[in-house]
Amino acid sequence: MKATEILSQEHQVILQVLDCLERIIEEATSTGTLEAQPARDAIEFFQMFADKCHHGKEEAHLFTAMEAKGFPRTSGPTGVMLMEHESGRAFVRGMNEAVEAAAQGDRAAVQRFAQSGRNYVDLLRRHIEKEDHCLFGMANQVFSEQDQHDLLTAFEKAEAEHTAAGTHEKYLAVAGALAQRYGTATQCAPDACHGCSCGH
Ligand SMILES: [Fe+2]
Numbered sequence: 001m002k003a004t005e006i007l008s009q010e011h012q013v014i015l016q017v018l019d020c021l022e023r024i025i026e027e028a029t030s031t032g033t034l035e036a037q038p039a040r041d042a043i044e045f046f047q048m049f050a051d052k053c054h055h056g057k058e059e060a061h062l063f064t065a066m067e068a069k070g071f072p073r074t075s076g077p078t079g080v081m082l083m084e085h086e087s088g089r090a091f092v093r094g095m096n097e098a099v100e101a102a103a104q105g106d107r108a109a110v111q112r113f114a115q116s117g118r119n120y121v122d123l124l125r126r127h128i129e130k131e132d133h134c135l136f137g138m139a140n141q142v143f144s145e146q147d148q149h150d151l152l153t154a155f156e157k158a159e160a161e162h163t164a165a166g167t168h169e170k171y172l173a174v175a176g177a178l179a180q181r182y183g184t185a186t187q188c189a190p191d192a193c194h195g196c197s198c199g200h
């Protein structure tokens, strides 16, 4: 397996929780009150799994390996991806700042939560599409066998740290519970599923 395939599998879990966030926002805007616990769970998943674990691996290992092959940090594709990670963090902060008041039925806070959430869903879906269909292919074209091996080793090390801390499993379980609740679980083929929350 290539390192970028691990990232693409994580994208499937993130996309599933983005679908859940969309349902959370629809419910909140139609009822006027945000349901607190699923919203808090989704925010924590985006902060920990999507940002700390997933974007962490991209920023610390994949993007730096691409830049070592000549991709410019500020103006190239990895620079755009880094800027989008930052924009995503701002939208998650926006949701987090509004979540408690929105759960109390504060209509303005519900609107702020919904706006930040919709912006985040749009941004991250487009970001994942670019990585899966463009950036990862560029990376795999320039990496040697040794580069691929080194990157996979770095990912495994990062993953072992997260697994030791219980982070990875905890947030896969959070994603699975949200997907069950909102009926957004993906249907993977059993032999093609590696680590998403479909239950295989
Ligand atoms: Fe990314």
Ligand SMILES: [Fe+2]
Pocket: 007, 011, 054, 055, 058, 128, 131
């Ligand atoms: Fe990604």
